[in-house]
Amino acid sequence: MSKRLLWALLLIAISVIILILNSRGSVDITILPKVAISTIKSIAFLVFVSIGVTIGLLLK
Secondary structure: HHHHHHHHHHHHHHHHHHHOOOOOOOOEEEEEEEEEEEHHHHHHHHHHHHHHHHHHHHHH
């Protein structure tokens, strides 16, 4: 593996650990008008980080 890939995996792992440790509270995510999902903050942020990683991989 290249150093670039190792750094990317390390940053992803650190962000996952931080998000899981900050799991207090909940957040509402509005998908459509009047359609909201209530979930734990860390899970919502983890989903958005994974979406960002997927977009980055697709643009690469």
